[in-house]
Amino acid sequence: MKLEHLEQARSEISARRNRAKTENDRRFEEINTLIPEIAEINRQLFQTSRNLMQIIRNGENTADRVEALKRQNQQAQIMVRKLLIANGYPEDYLNIAYTCPKCSDTGYSGGTYCSCLTALAAKIAASELNRNAQVNLCSFKSFDLSYYYGRKTENGTDCYKAMEMIFEFCKSYAASFSKESPSILMFGKTGLGKTHLSLSIASAVLEKGFSVLYDSVINFLRQVENEHFGRDTSGNDTLSLLLECDLLILDDLGTEFDTPFYQSMIYNIINTRINRCLPTIISTNMDWSGISHKYEERITSRIFATYVNHHFVGYDVRILKAQQKAARR
Numbered sequence: 001m002k003l004e005h006l007e008q009a010r011s012e013i014s015a016r017r018n019r020a021k022t023e024n025d026r027r028f029e030e031i032n033t034l035i036p037e038i039a040e041i042n043r044q045l046f047q048t049s050r051n052l053m054q055i056i057r058n059g060e061n062t063a064d065r066v067e068a069l070k071r072q073n074q075q076a077q078i079m080v081r082k083l084l085i086a087n088g089y090p091e092d093y094l095n096i097a098y099t100c101p102k103c104s105d106t107g108y109s110g111g112t113y114c115s116c117l118t119a120l121a122a123k124i125a126a127s128e129l130n131r132n133a134q135v136n137l138c139s140f141k142s143f144d145l146s147y148y149y150g151r152k153t154e155n156g157t158d159c160y161k162a163m164e165m166i167f168e169f170c171k172s173y174a175a176s177f178s179k180e181s182p183s184i185l186m187f188g189k190t191g192l193g194k195t196h197l198s199l200s201i202a203s204a205v206l207e208k209g210f211s212v213l214y215d216s217v218i219n220f221l222r223q224v225e226n227e228h229f230g231r232d233t234s235g236n237d238t239l240s241l242l243l244e245c246d247l248l249i250l251d252d253l254g255t256e257f258d259t260p261f262y263q264s265m266i267y268n269i270i271n272t273r274i275n276r277c278l279p280t281i282i283s284t285n286m287d288w289s290g291i292s293h294k295y296e297e298r299i300t301s302r303i304f305a306t307y308v309n310h311h312f313v314g315y316d317v318r319i320l321k322a323q324q325k326a327a328r329r
Protein backbone atom coordinates (compact mmCIF):
# COMPACT_ATOMS: atom_id res chain seq x y z
CA MET A 1 0.00 0.00 0.00
CA LYS A 2 1.45 3.34 -1.05
CA LEU A 3 1.39 6.10 1.57
CA GLU A 4 0.09 8.68 -0.88
CA HIS A 5 -2.98 6.54 -1.70
CA LEU A 6 -3.60 5.87 1.99
CA GLU A 7 -3.47 9.63 2.66
CA GLN A 8 -5.95 10.35 -0.13
CA ALA A 9 -8.26 7.64 1.20
CA ARG A 10 -7.95 9.00 4.74
CA SER A 11 -8.91 12.49 3.67
CA GLU A 12 -11.90 11.19 1.69
CA ILE A 13 -13.08 9.18 4.71
CA SER A 14 -12.73 12.15 7.02
CA ALA A 15 -14.78 14.18 4.52
CA ARG A 16 -17.43 11.44 4.72
CA ARG A 17 -17.44 11.75 8.50
CA ASN A 18 -17.89 15.53 8.30
CA ARG A 19 -20.70 15.15 5.79
CA ALA A 20 -22.45 12.63 8.04
CA LYS A 21 -22.19 14.97 11.03
CA THR A 22 -23.37 18.02 9.10
CA GLU A 23 -26.35 16.05 7.85
CA ASN A 24 -27.07 14.91 11.41
CA ASP A 25 -27.02 18.53 12.68
CA ARG A 26 -29.40 19.49 9.92
CA ARG A 27 -31.77 16.68 10.88
CA PHE A 28 -31.72 17.72 14.54
CA GLU A 29 -32.70 21.26 13.57
CA GLU A 30 -35.41 20.01 11.25
CA ILE A 31 -36.92 17.72 13.91
CA ASN A 32 -36.58 20.29 16.70
CA THR A 33 -38.72 22.74 14.73
CA LEU A 34 -41.20 20.18 13.39
CA ILE A 35 -41.74 18.05 16.52
CA PRO A 36 -41.66 20.22 19.70
CA GLU A 37 -42.00 17.15 21.96
CA ILE A 38 -38.68 15.88 20.68
CA ALA A 39 -37.13 19.32 21.08
CA GLU A 40 -38.19 19.24 24.72
CA ILE A 41 -36.79 15.74 25.25
CA ASN A 42 -33.52 16.77 23.62
CA ARG A 43 -33.33 19.79 25.90
CA GLN A 44 -33.84 17.52 28.92
CA LEU A 45 -31.26 15.03 27.63
CA PHE A 46 -28.78 17.82 27.24
CA GLN A 47 -29.46 18.90 30.83
CA THR A 48 -29.13 15.27 31.98
CA SER A 49 -25.74 14.82 30.41
CA ARG A 50 -24.56 18.11 31.94
CA ASN A 51 -25.68 16.89 35.35
CA LEU A 52 -23.86 13.64 34.71
CA MET A 53 -20.64 15.47 33.88
CA GLN A 54 -21.02 17.58 37.02
CA ILE A 55 -21.46 14.50 39.21
CA ILE A 56 -18.43 12.82 37.68
CA ARG A 57 -16.34 15.99 37.95
CA ASN A 58 -17.18 16.37 41.64
CA GLY A 59 -15.89 12.85 42.15
CA GLU A 60 -18.89 12.05 44.31
CA ASN A 61 -19.64 8.46 45.03
CA THR A 62 -22.81 8.53 43.03
CA ALA A 63 -22.99 5.23 41.16
CA ASP A 64 -26.73 4.88 41.72
CA ARG A 65 -27.43 8.46 40.55
CA VAL A 66 -25.40 7.79 37.41
CA GLU A 67 -27.42 4.62 36.90
CA ALA A 68 -30.70 6.50 37.31
CA LEU A 69 -29.63 9.15 34.82
CA LYS A 70 -28.61 6.48 32.33
CA ARG A 71 -32.02 4.83 32.62
CA GLN A 72 -33.72 8.18 32.13
CA ASN A 73 -31.59 8.72 29.06
CA GLN A 74 -32.55 5.35 27.58
CA GLN A 75 -36.26 5.97 28.19
CA ALA A 76 -35.97 9.36 26.54
CA GLN A 77 -34.43 7.77 23.47
CA ILE A 78 -37.21 5.23 23.25
CA MET A 79 -39.72 8.12 23.40
CA VAL A 80 -37.86 9.97 20.66
CA ARG A 81 -37.97 6.90 18.41
CA LYS A 82 -41.70 6.48 19.00
CA LEU A 83 -42.35 10.15 18.24
CA LEU A 84 -40.27 9.93 15.06
CA ILE A 85 -42.30 6.97 13.83
CA ALA A 86 -45.58 8.63 14.79
CA ASN A 87 -44.53 11.61 12.66
CA GLY A 88 -43.69 9.50 9.65
CA TYR A 89 -39.88 9.39 10.09
CA PRO A 90 -37.68 6.27 10.30
CA GLU A 91 -36.80 5.56 13.95
CA ASP A 92 -33.07 5.96 13.32
CA TYR A 93 -33.52 9.34 11.62
CA LEU A 94 -31.46 11.11 14.29
CA ASN A 95 -28.63 8.57 14.41
CA ILE A 96 -25.54 9.68 12.53
CA ALA A 97 -25.56 7.81 9.21
CA TYR A 98 -21.93 6.87 8.69
CA THR A 99 -20.88 5.33 5.37
CA CYS A 100 -18.98 2.67 7.34
CA PRO A 101 -20.75 1.75 10.60
CA LYS A 102 -17.78 -0.44 11.55
CA CYS A 103 -15.41 2.50 12.10
CA SER A 104 -17.88 5.43 12.16
CA ASP A 105 -15.91 6.86 9.23
CA THR A 106 -12.71 7.25 11.22
CA GLY A 107 -10.77 4.77 9.05
CA TYR A 108 -9.65 2.79 12.10
CA SER A 109 -11.23 -0.16 13.85
CA GLY A 110 -9.90 -2.74 16.25
CA GLY A 111 -6.59 -0.91 16.56
CA THR A 112 -5.79 -1.07 12.86
CA TYR A 113 -6.86 0.28 9.46
CA CYS A 114 -10.53 -0.37 8.78
CA SER A 115 -11.29 -2.35 5.64
CA CYS A 116 -13.11 0.72 4.21
CA LEU A 117 -9.82 2.65 4.31
CA THR A 118 -7.68 -0.03 2.66
CA ALA A 119 -10.38 -0.73 0.05
CA LEU A 120 -10.59 2.94 -0.87
CA ALA A 121 -6.80 3.28 -1.04
CA ALA A 122 -6.69 0.26 -3.39
CA LYS A 123 -9.37 1.82 -5.56
CA ILE A 124 -7.43 5.08 -5.80
CA ALA A 125 -4.28 3.15 -6.74
CA ALA A 126 -6.22 1.18 -9.37
CA SER A 127 -7.73 4.24 -10.99
CA GLU A 128 -4.22 5.68 -11.28
CA LEU A 129 -3.02 2.52 -13.04
CA ASN A 130 -6.04 2.49 -15.35
CA ARG A 131 -5.62 6.11 -16.29
CA ASN A 132 -3.16 5.21 -19.02
CA ALA A 133 -5.30 2.41 -20.40
CA GLN A 134 -8.34 3.25 -22.51
CA VAL A 135 -10.86 1.98 -19.97
CA ASN A 136 -13.36 4.68 -20.83
CA LEU A 137 -13.14 4.36 -24.61
CA CYS A 138 -15.13 1.18 -25.16
CA SER A 139 -18.70 0.60 -24.07
CA PHE A 140 -21.49 -1.89 -24.70
CA LYS A 141 -23.32 0.90 -26.54
CA SER A 142 -20.66 1.12 -29.23
CA PHE A 143 -20.52 -2.65 -29.72
CA ASP A 144 -22.23 -3.47 -33.01
CA LEU A 145 -23.40 -7.04 -33.69
CA SER A 146 -23.98 -6.37 -37.39
CA TYR A 147 -20.26 -6.95 -38.07
CA TYR A 148 -20.87 -10.66 -37.47
CA TYR A 149 -24.04 -10.90 -39.50
CA GLY A 150 -24.24 -13.44 -42.34
CA ARG A 151 -20.85 -14.98 -41.51
CA LYS A 152 -20.09 -18.58 -40.73
CA THR A 153 -16.99 -20.22 -39.26
CA GLU A 154 -15.21 -23.11 -41.03
CA ASN A 155 -17.31 -25.49 -38.91
CA GLY A 156 -20.52 -23.79 -39.98
CA THR A 157 -21.15 -21.96 -36.70
CA ASP A 158 -23.30 -18.85 -37.17
CA CYS A 159 -21.02 -15.99 -36.05
CA TYR A 160 -23.87 -13.60 -35.33
CA LYS A 161 -25.62 -16.06 -33.01
CA ALA A 162 -22.39 -16.98 -31.24
CA MET A 163 -21.37 -13.35 -30.73
CA GLU A 164 -24.86 -12.29 -29.70
CA MET A 165 -24.70 -14.87 -26.92
CA ILE A 166 -21.29 -13.61 -25.78
CA PHE A 167 -22.48 -10.00 -25.94
CA GLU A 168 -25.54 -10.78 -23.79
CA PHE A 169 -23.39 -12.75 -21.34
CA CYS A 170 -20.96 -9.85 -20.96
CA LYS A 171 -23.74 -7.31 -20.40
CA SER A 172 -25.43 -9.34 -17.70
CA TYR A 173 -22.04 -10.24 -16.18
CA ALA A 174 -21.29 -6.52 -15.79
CA ALA A 175 -24.81 -5.69 -14.56
CA SER A 176 -24.82 -8.36 -11.87
CA PHE A 177 -21.11 -8.27 -11.04
CA SER A 178 -20.03 -9.27 -7.55
CA LYS A 179 -16.76 -10.54 -6.08
CA GLU A 180 -18.25 -14.03 -6.47
CA SER A 181 -18.69 -13.66 -10.25
CA PRO A 182 -16.91 -16.30 -12.32
CA SER A 183 -13.66 -15.80 -14.20
CA ILE A 184 -13.81 -15.58 -17.99
CA LEU A 185 -11.47 -16.67 -20.76
CA MET A 186 -12.06 -14.82 -24.04
CA PHE A 187 -10.21 -16.37 -26.92
CA GLY A 188 -10.28 -15.94 -30.66
CA LYS A 189 -8.51 -14.37 -33.62
CA THR A 190 -7.46 -10.75 -33.83
CA GLY A 191 -9.96 -7.89 -34.13
CA LEU A 192 -13.07 -9.73 -32.98
CA GLY A 193 -13.94 -7.50 -30.01
CA LYS A 194 -12.29 -9.23 -27.03
CA THR A 195 -10.63 -6.07 -25.79
CA HIS A 196 -13.71 -4.01 -26.65
CA LEU A 197 -16.00 -6.20 -24.53
CA SER A 198 -13.58 -6.61 -21.63
CA LEU A 199 -13.14 -2.82 -21.48
CA SER A 200 -16.92 -2.42 -21.59
CA ILE A 201 -17.18 -4.75 -18.59
CA ALA A 202 -14.35 -2.85 -16.86
CA SER A 203 -16.04 0.53 -17.12
CA ALA A 204 -19.48 -0.79 -16.08
CA VAL A 205 -18.01 -2.59 -13.06
CA LEU A 206 -15.87 0.43 -12.11
CA GLU A 207 -19.00 2.55 -12.20
CA LYS A 208 -20.57 0.22 -9.65
CA GLY A 209 -17.75 1.10 -7.26
CA PHE A 210 -15.63 -2.06 -7.52
CA SER A 211 -11.88 -1.90 -7.91
CA VAL A 212 -10.95 -2.99 -11.43
CA LEU A 213 -7.52 -3.29 -12.96
CA TYR A 214 -7.16 -3.46 -16.72
CA ASP A 215 -4.02 -3.70 -18.84
CA SER A 216 -2.14 -6.05 -21.12
CA VAL A 217 -0.29 -8.93 -19.50
CA ILE A 218 3.00 -7.51 -20.83
CA ASN A 219 2.50 -4.12 -19.19
CA PHE A 220 1.50 -5.62 -15.86
CA LEU A 221 4.39 -8.08 -15.79
CA ARG A 222 6.95 -5.45 -16.80
CA GLN A 223 5.73 -3.22 -14.00
CA VAL A 224 5.85 -6.06 -11.46
CA GLU A 225 9.32 -7.02 -12.69
CA ASN A 226 10.65 -3.47 -12.39
CA GLU A 227 9.32 -3.17 -8.86
CA HIS A 228 10.57 -6.63 -7.92
CA PHE A 229 14.13 -6.01 -9.12
CA GLY A 230 14.28 -2.51 -7.67
CA ARG A 231 14.30 -0.66 -11.00
CA ASP A 232 11.10 1.14 -10.01
CA THR A 233 11.51 2.91 -6.69
CA SER A 234 8.13 4.66 -6.65
CA GLY A 235 6.95 2.44 -3.79
CA ASN A 236 4.09 1.05 -5.90
CA ASP A 237 3.09 -2.51 -5.18
CA THR A 238 1.41 -3.58 -8.42
CA LEU A 239 1.55 -7.27 -7.58
CA SER A 240 -0.57 -6.78 -4.43
CA LEU A 241 -3.10 -4.81 -6.45
CA LEU A 242 -3.24 -7.57 -9.08
CA LEU A 243 -3.80 -10.16 -6.39
CA GLU A 244 -6.40 -8.19 -4.45
CA CYS A 245 -8.52 -6.06 -6.80
CA ASP A 246 -12.19 -7.02 -7.20
CA LEU A 247 -11.84 -7.64 -10.93
CA LEU A 248 -8.60 -8.15 -12.84
CA ILE A 249 -8.54 -7.98 -16.62
CA LEU A 250 -5.45 -9.47 -18.25
CA ASP A 251 -5.47 -8.59 -21.92
CA ASP A 252 -3.40 -10.31 -24.64
CA LEU A 253 -2.17 -13.31 -22.69
CA GLY A 254 0.55 -15.04 -24.68
CA THR A 255 2.24 -11.95 -26.09
CA GLU A 256 4.66 -11.71 -23.15
CA PHE A 257 8.20 -13.14 -23.25
CA ASP A 258 8.76 -16.68 -22.15
CA THR A 259 10.79 -16.23 -18.99
CA PRO A 260 10.67 -18.27 -15.78
CA PHE A 261 9.91 -15.07 -13.86
CA TYR A 262 6.89 -14.30 -16.07
CA GLN A 263 5.64 -17.88 -15.96
CA SER A 264 5.81 -17.96 -12.20
CA MET A 265 4.13 -14.54 -11.92
CA ILE A 266 1.28 -15.61 -14.21
CA TYR A 267 0.84 -18.77 -12.17
CA ASN A 268 0.94 -16.82 -8.92
CA ILE A 269 -1.66 -14.28 -10.10
CA ILE A 270 -4.08 -16.81 -11.59
CA ASN A 271 -3.71 -19.28 -8.75
CA THR A 272 -3.94 -16.76 -5.90
CA ARG A 273 -7.06 -15.17 -7.36
CA ILE A 274 -8.72 -18.56 -7.82
CA ASN A 275 -7.91 -19.43 -4.21
CA ARG A 276 -9.34 -16.13 -3.05
CA CYS A 277 -12.42 -16.65 -5.26
CA LEU A 278 -11.77 -13.34 -7.02
CA PRO A 279 -12.81 -13.03 -10.68
CA THR A 280 -10.31 -12.53 -13.51
CA ILE A 281 -10.95 -11.95 -17.20
CA ILE A 282 -8.24 -13.14 -19.59
CA SER A 283 -8.23 -12.47 -23.30
CA THR A 284 -5.93 -14.14 -25.77
CA ASN A 285 -5.38 -14.93 -29.45
CA MET A 286 -4.36 -18.48 -28.58
CA ASP A 287 -6.73 -21.41 -28.74
CA TRP A 288 -6.70 -24.22 -26.22
CA SER A 289 -3.91 -26.09 -27.87
CA GLY A 290 -1.82 -22.90 -28.07
CA ILE A 291 -2.41 -22.16 -24.41
CA SER A 292 -1.55 -25.67 -23.29
CA HIS A 293 1.65 -25.63 -25.34
CA LYS A 294 2.81 -22.30 -23.99
CA TYR A 295 2.03 -22.71 -20.30
CA GLU A 296 2.75 -25.36 -17.72
CA GLU A 297 -0.03 -27.76 -16.93
CA ARG A 298 -0.47 -26.36 -13.43
CA ILE A 299 -1.56 -23.05 -15.05
CA THR A 300 -3.66 -24.44 -17.89
CA SER A 301 -5.50 -26.97 -15.76
CA ARG A 302 -6.56 -24.24 -13.33
CA ILE A 303 -7.84 -22.01 -16.14
CA PHE A 304 -9.56 -24.93 -17.81
CA ALA A 305 -11.30 -26.06 -14.63
CA THR A 306 -12.54 -22.72 -13.33
CA TYR A 307 -12.98 -20.20 -16.17
CA VAL A 308 -16.09 -19.69 -18.31
CA ASN A 309 -14.89 -19.93 -21.93
CA HIS A 310 -16.01 -17.67 -24.74
CA HIS A 311 -14.80 -18.33 -28.27
CA PHE A 312 -14.96 -15.13 -30.35
CA VAL A 313 -15.73 -15.69 -34.01
CA GLY A 314 -16.23 -13.58 -37.14
CA TYR A 315 -14.14 -11.47 -39.46
CA ASP A 316 -11.56 -8.92 -38.20
CA VAL A 317 -13.66 -5.86 -37.29
CA ARG A 318 -10.62 -3.58 -37.67
CA ILE A 319 -10.49 -4.53 -41.34
CA LEU A 320 -14.26 -4.27 -41.77
CA LYS A 321 -14.23 -0.77 -40.27
CA ALA A 322 -11.35 0.29 -42.53
CA GLN A 323 -13.23 -1.05 -45.58
CA GLN A 324 -16.39 0.85 -44.60
CA LYS A 325 -14.37 4.02 -44.20
CA ALA A 326 -12.72 3.57 -47.59
CA ALA A 327 -16.11 2.91 -49.21
CA ARG A 328 -17.49 6.17 -47.82
CA ARG A 329 -14.74 8.21 -49.45
Ligand SMILES: Nc1ncnc2c1ncn2[C@@H]1O[C@H](COP(=O)(O)OP(=O)(O)OP(=O)(O)O)[C@@H](O)[C@H]1O
Binding pocket: 138, 142, 143, 144, 145, 147, 188, 189, 190, 191, 192, 193, 194, 195, 196, 197, 252, 284, 285, 312, 317, 318
Ligand atom coordinates in the same frame (compact mmCIF):
# COMPACT_ATOMS: atom_id res chain seq x y z
N1 LIG B 1 -18.66 -5.64 -32.49
C1 LIG B 1 -17.96 -4.50 -32.56
N2 LIG B 1 -18.60 -3.32 -32.67
C2 LIG B 1 -17.90 -2.18 -32.77
N3 LIG B 1 -16.56 -2.11 -32.73
C3 LIG B 1 -15.87 -3.24 -32.61
C4 LIG B 1 -16.52 -4.50 -32.49
N4 LIG B 1 -15.59 -5.45 -32.38
C5 LIG B 1 -14.41 -4.83 -32.40
N5 LIG B 1 -14.57 -3.50 -32.55
C6 LIG B 1 -13.50 -2.49 -32.68
O1 LIG B 1 -12.51 -3.04 -33.52
C7 LIG B 1 -11.22 -2.84 -32.98
C8 LIG B 1 -10.61 -4.19 -32.64
O2 LIG B 1 -11.36 -4.82 -31.61
P1 LIG B 1 -10.68 -5.41 -30.29
O3 LIG B 1 -9.46 -4.62 -29.97
O4 LIG B 1 -11.71 -5.50 -29.24
O5 LIG B 1 -10.28 -6.83 -30.83
P2 LIG B 1 -9.54 -8.01 -30.08
O6 LIG B 1 -10.39 -9.20 -30.22
O7 LIG B 1 -9.16 -7.58 -28.73
O8 LIG B 1 -8.26 -8.18 -30.99
P3 LIG B 1 -6.77 -8.64 -30.59
O9 LIG B 1 -6.82 -10.12 -30.47
O10 LIG B 1 -5.94 -8.20 -31.77
O11 LIG B 1 -6.41 -7.96 -29.33
C9 LIG B 1 -11.40 -1.94 -31.79
O12 LIG B 1 -11.25 -0.62 -32.20
C10 LIG B 1 -12.84 -2.20 -31.37
O13 LIG B 1 -13.39 -1.09 -30.72
Ligand SMILES: [Mg+2]
Binding pocket: 194, 195, 196, 251, 252, 283
Ligand atom coordinates in the same frame (compact mmCIF):
# COMPACT_ATOMS: atom_id res chain seq x y z
MG1 LIG C 1 -7.33 -7.22 -27.80
Ligand SMILES: [Zn+2]
Binding pocket: 100, 101, 102, 103, 104, 105, 106, 107, 108, 109, 114, 115, 116, 117
Ligand atom coordinates in the same frame (compact mmCIF):
# COMPACT_ATOMS: atom_id res chain seq x y z
ZN1 LIG D 1 -14.55 1.67 8.07
